[in-house]
Amino acid sequence: MYGRISLQDNISIGEAVRHINESIEQHQTTTRQHQTTIERNRATILVLQSEIDDLESKSRVHQASILTLKSQSNDYTPISRLPPEVLCRIFWFAQRDDDAGMLPYPEWTPLTHVIRRWRNIAVNSSTLWTVPHFGNIRWCEEAFRRSKNTGLVINISGSAREHQQAVSFALRHASHIRGLSICDTKVVGHSVWNRLCYELVKTPPRLEFLRLTFVSGSRYPQTFGAIHEPYPCYVPENFLKVKLQLLRSLWLTCYENWDSLRVFHHALVHLTINNSHPTREQFVLAMKEMPYLEYLHLAYALPMAAHQPDSFLAVNSICLSHLRALHVISEIAEEVETFFQLVTIPPDAIVKVDCFTEEISSVEC
Numbered sequence: 001m002y003g004r005i006s007l008q009d010n011i012s013i014g015e016a017v018r019h020i021n022e023s024i025e026q027h028q029t030t031t032r033q034h035q036t037t038i039e040r041n042r043a044t045i046l047v048l049q050s051e052i053d054d055l056e057s058k059s060r061v062h063q064a065s066i067l068t069l070k071s072q073s074n075d076y077t078p079i080s081r082l083p084p085e086v087l088c089r090i091f092w093f094a095q096r097d098d099d100a101g102m103l104p105y106p107e108w109t110p111l112t113h114v115i116r117r118w119r120n121i122a123v124n125s126s127t128l129w130t131v132p133h134f135g136n137i138r139w140c141e142e143a144f145r146r147s148k149n150t151g152l153v154i155n156i157s158g159s160a161r162e163h164q165q166a167v168s169f170a171l172r173h174a175s176h177i178r179g180l181s182i183c184d185t186k187v188v189g190h191s192v193w194n195r196l197c198y199e200l201v202k203t204p205p206r207l208e209f210l211r212l213t214f215v216s217g218s219r220y221p222q223t224f225g226a227i228h229e230p231y232p233c234y235v236p237e238n239f240l241k242v243k244l245q246l247l248r249s250l251w252l253t254c255y256e257n258w259d260s261l262r263v264f265h266h267a268l269v270h271l272t273i274n275n276s277h278p279t280r281e282q283f284v285l286a287m288k289e290m291p292y293l294e295y296l297h298l299a300y301a302l303p304m305a306a307h308q309p310d311s312f313l314a315v316n317s318i319c320l321s322h323l324r325a326l327h328v329i330s331e332i333a334e335e336v337e338t339f340f341q342l343v344t345i346p347p348d349a350i351v352k353v354d355c356f357t358e359e360i361s362s363v364e365c
Contacts, residue, residue, distance in 0.1 A: 074115050084121050091128050106133060126150040130178070134165045144173060151178020151206055167196065174199035181211035181251075209249035209270075258282040264289040269322075273301040280304060284342060287318045296320070297327045303342065305334030319344045331356040 074080050082090075094108035108128065112119040122128055129147040132140035132154070144152065154177055156166040170177060177200065182193070200207060249270035258278040264271075264286045271293055278286065283303035287293075323345045330336050336355050345351070 071116065074117075077115075080115055080117055084125075087118060087121050088125050088127060091122055091125070106131070131155065132166075132169060134169065137165055137169075140165070140169055144169075144176070147176070149176075151208065152176045153179040153181075155181045155183075157181070157183035170196060171199055174202070175206070178206055179209045179211075180207065183213050206246060208246050209251075210247060211251035213253040252276065258286060266291060269293060270295040272297040272299075274299040276301045278303055280338065280342070281316075284316045284318060287320070287343065291320070292322050293320050294322050294324045296323060296325070298339075299327075299329040300331070302328060302330050302332075302335040302339045305332060305338050316342065317344060318342055321346060323349045325350045327352045327354075329354040329356075 091108045091111060094106075094111060106128070108122070112122045123146070126146060126148040127150055129143040130150050130153050132143045132152065134140060134155075152173060154166060154170045156170070170180070174196070180200075245267060247265070247267060249272075250264075250268055251272040251274075253274040254276055258276070259282065266289060268290045269292055271290060272295075277300070280303045320343060326345060326349055328336060328339060333355055336353060
């Protein structure tokens with residue numbers, strides 16, 4: 001490093017030491033120069049970084065000013081002047097398209113990103129938080145908190161894990177349930193279903209609509225081409241004995257217990273029944289319990305076809321004077337004929353009949 005000195009060189013030891021010391025001093029000087037340069041560069045970097053930080057700070061100030069100006073300009077746009085009632089109505093329509101409350105978050109949330117005022121209205125509107133989404137349990141609890149005293153709508157469907165979360169949530173907040181939908185009572189199970197009904201009847205009745213499906217799969221032959229036997233799961237007696245004064249809408253699929261007339265009560269205005277054939281007598285007794293029906297949908301749920309003697313029709317005719325819309329679906333023409341022989345509806349009611357049979361011409365309505 002400092003040069004090689006051999007014994008063959010004609011120099012004294014003192015000169016060799018001096019030569020080595022000079023080399024050491026030269027390298028030390030070079031090192032100090034490099035260190036000085038490094039320190040100078042570090043100082044320059046610090047100055048530049050300070051200038052960059054200052055520029056970024058000024059940029060943030062300008063960006064904040066721009067956002068403030070944009071927010072102020074939004075106040076003059078037509079969408080920012082919509083009344084809260086109109087905005088909530090818009091959000092409500094978006095909420096209706098949710099997939100049974102099984103998405104991680106409601107589909108109306110992107111609408112809250114339009115402007116800040118829309119977000120504030122949505123966050124503080126309790127009616128938009130009534131459908132907990134069980135794909136995200138934290139969202140469920142937040143929905144319950146924001147729904148305040150507005151009734152909850154519980155949709156129990158989806159995967160087994162979501163079933164469990166939905167049932168657990170429903171049991172904890174049964175007193176706040178306004179609507180209940182169970183897509184498959186077989187998956188829920190007898191014990192859980194009975195416990196849920198028990199929790200619902202412990203508190204003052206608040207249920208406004210109820211949707212129950214008593215089968216895994218479908219029995220719509222014309223739609224899905226597959227027939228499954230109904231699962232024998234009935235509404236518990238303790239549930240039926242409660243006077244559900246607020247219940248207005250009822251959906252039943254594959255419901256076999258037509259003799260339990262307590263589920264068909266006079267306050268109902270909307271009734272939908274799928275895949276459940278009653279006898280003529282069962283149908284007449286059930287319909288007479290619901291004189292204020294406004295919407296009636298019967299899909300493969302018409303009374304069994306039978307000849308109607310005049311004496312029977314005179315005593316058992318059904319007058320649905322409040323009916324506004326009727327939709328019946330059947331694949332047996334005689335069932336449709338039997339239905340219209342038994343039921344009288346207003347002349348201005350909207351009627352739709354779907355009969356999947358070649359003998360439809362024999363039906364007289």
